Amino acid sequence: MADSANFALRCDNLHRYLGQDDARVHVLKGVSFEARRGQVYAIVGPSGCGKSTLLYLLGLLDQPDGGEIEINGRKMSNTDDLARTAARGEHIGFVFQFHFLMLEFTALENVMMPMRKLGRLSLPEMTDRAHSLLASVGLGEKTHRLGTQLSGGEQQRVAVARALANQPSIILADEPTGNLDVKNSALVFDLLTRLAKENGQAVVLVTHNPEIAQRCDLTRPMRDGLFV
Amino acid sequence: MSPNLRIALRFLTAKKRAMLMSLSCTVLGVGLFVLTQATTSGFEEFFIKTILGTDGAMRIEDKIQDTLRQMTAGGGSDFQISQRQGLKYIEGVEEPKLIINALKDFSNVSGAAPVLRGSVLVRADFKNESAQVFGISLEEHLKVSDLGRQIVQGDVATFREQPTGALMGRVLADRLQLSTGSSFILEAQGQRMRFTVSAIYETGVADIDKLRVYVHLSEARSLLQKPSGVSFVQVNLFEKDRAPQNSIQIQDVLKHSAKPWQEREKSWLSTFRALRISSAITVSVFTLIAGLAMFNTLAMIVLEKTKDIAILRSMGYERRDITQIFLWQAGIVLAIGAFLGCVVGALSTLGVSYMPLPISGIFKTETFVVSWNIWHYVEAIATAALMVMIASLIPARRAARLEPGDIVRGTAQ
Structure with missing residues (x-):
């Protein structure tokens, strides 16, 4: 039981098919995985092996065709869209490869966006937290810049701050450094892991970068829809 | 400000040109709707005012003949069957004073005046014309008509003082080449x-x-050889729109036919109503275009913002939040468009009211007649709201249906 409480995320025998009719592909073929709080996991493997598909399923952005997903001990596989959306807002933070900032909003507003939806904090508290998160990713001076006025590395750092905004227990990152140079890659990875460790969050990242993978607590290689 | 409204506002300002197009269409639709309703209603109301000022809100004429058939059971029983066979009328009002006195008990009746009508031949020095003589009791008639205000030459006081005086319609006077002070003969x-x-x-x-x-009632009696009774009693009401209900009550109580102005002027009123509806339909096309423009703009934003939708969904924004964000955008454009449209409508209505437009025949006016009615604005806004919100619902729902996983994977449809 105590062991179960340490797992922020679990999945068992996940199956996922993509495409239709003749183009239907069995992408995940019964994948099982678990992630402990305060640990950083890397999922590696060749393109098309199902890494990102697994990550979207774990993040409840997609629905599996079979298998179980458990977030902080709660089974999510058979829940409706509303419950999955609520779980995403409360327990999961995402960092995508292409930053996915909302470009009409400033860095501060982007970080405040999940907090506004969750509504746990008052406006001054949200603003303080967003400032503090942006300062911790080194963008304390650029809080009022629009997404379009930030470099790629800066945008990804804002995305990291945003993923941490609601203090989720799980951070899922899909090639978070895939679009960055070496210096920025290291910076973003260090940030992600340091902040996650400090807050006892489970970090699961999909990466092609062997150096990044080596620095994670655990690396899970995938091939043809299965962990090897 | 709610997060959804905040996002909607920012999305809107990011698509200025498209939004301005939607806004312009909404402003145009609402403004034109208000203008056309103001002008068509204006003419309709002016016609009603003219006709009420001339013939009153109701006419009581022709006594109802009692045609009730009754069968009573014999043997001292109270059993009785009554059956009305259909109404028959006796022409004219035999006891106008009694009728007028009885009308005083109806709270909505503001005045009643007896009128004796008959066909005559008007003989002037140069020409004869067929006409109708209306014998009136001046003081009572002025309470049920605008005759005093319709005088364009001479004055009512002269008529009051002249026992053989007459008030003649302008067209008839022109045809007979008569002016005030001229004498003429009425033959009947x-x-x-x-x-x-x-x-x-x-x-x-x-x-x-x-x-x-118009001549004095006593003179008309002599001319038409009708020493008692009148052709009808002209009635004016405080609340003109209640004429149909009042006429039913009056008919039941006074046993005389009572015709409300709505029934009397049915054909003209139907024409005006048809005109108003047809112009409203025509102008609704503009609001339809506003709706289509809104649809186009929102559909474009949905396409451009699929990634933002995925981000929002990944952060815990629900499907209904996404729908709300897009409906807010439509709502904002609609609110601004409706407000500006009403301003444009009011200003153009004001401008049109000064435009010269001489009309006579069914009424007389020298300029466009407009009506200032809050309901025109309400109807215009309601029409625009209906069109724009229906048009917005489709892209908004489409946005809400997008699966975040599909968007991130790049396979969103």
Whole structure:
């Protein structure tokens, strides 16, 4: 039981098919995985092996065709869209490869966006937290810049701050450094892991970068829809 | 400000040109709707005002003949069957004073005046014309009509003082080349009587101005050889729109036919209503275009913002939040468009009201007649709201249906 409480995320025998009719592909073929709080996991493997598909399923952005997903001990596989959306807002933070900032909003507003939806904090508290998160990713001076006025590395750092905004227990990152140079890659990875460790969050990242993978607590290689 | 409204506002300002197009269409739609309703209603209301000011809100004429058949059971029983066989009328009002006194008990009746009507031949120096003589009791008639205000030559006081004075319609006076002070002969049923034109009136209704000659009731009695009774009693009401209900009550109580102005002017009122509806339909096309523009703009934003939708969904924003964000955008454009449209509508209505437009025949006016009615604005806003919100619902729902996983994977449809 105590062991179960340490797992922020679990999945068992996940199956996922993509495409239709003749183009239907069995992408995940019964994948099982678990992630402990305060640990950083890397999922590696060749393109098309199902890494990102697994990550979207774990993040409840997609629905599996079979298998179980458990977030902080709660089974999510058979829940409706509303419950999955609520779980995403409360327990999961995402960092995508292409930053996915909302470009009409400033860095501060982007970080405040999940907090506004969750509504746990008052406006001054949200603003303080967003400032503090942006300062911790080194963008304390650029809080009022629009997404379009930030470099790629800066945008990804804002995305990291945003993923941490609601203090989720799980951070899922899909090639978070895939679009960055070496210096920025290291910076973003260090940030992600340091902040996650400090807050006892489970970090699961999909990466092609062997150096990044080596620095994670655990690396899970995938091939043809299965962990090897 | 709610997060959804904040996002909607930012999305809107990011697509200025497309939004301005939607906004312009909404402003145009609402403004034109208000303008057309103001002008068509204006003419309709002016017609009603003219006709009420001339013929009153109701006419009581022709006594109802009692045609009730009754069968009573014999043997001292109370059993009785009554059956009305259909209404039959006796022409005219035999006891106008009794009727007028009885009408005083109806709270909505503001005045009642007896009128004796008959066909006459008007003989002037150069020409004869067929006409209708209206014998009136002046003071009572002024309470049920705008005759005093319709005088365009001479004055009512002269008519009051002249026992053989007459008020003649402008068209008839022109045809007979008569002016105030001119004398003429009225001939009816072999009787001939000389009258003097005390004043000339103009209602603007051609059928009245070319036919009616008002004389004192006593003179009309002599001319038409009708020593008692009148043709009808003209009634005015405080609340004109209640005429149909009042006429039913009056008919039941007074046993005389009572015709409300809505029934009397049915054909013209139907014409005006058809005109108003047809112009509203025509102008609704503009609001339809506003709806289509809104649809186009929002559909474009949905396409451009799929990634933002995925981000929002990944952060815990629900499907209904996404729908709300897009409906807010439509709502904002609609609110601004409706407000500006109402301003444009009001200003153009004001401008049009000064435009010269001489009309006579069914009424007389020199400029466009407009109506200032809050309901025109309400209807315009409601029409625009309906069109824009329906048009927005489709892209908004489409946005909400997008699966975040599909968007991130790049396979969103």
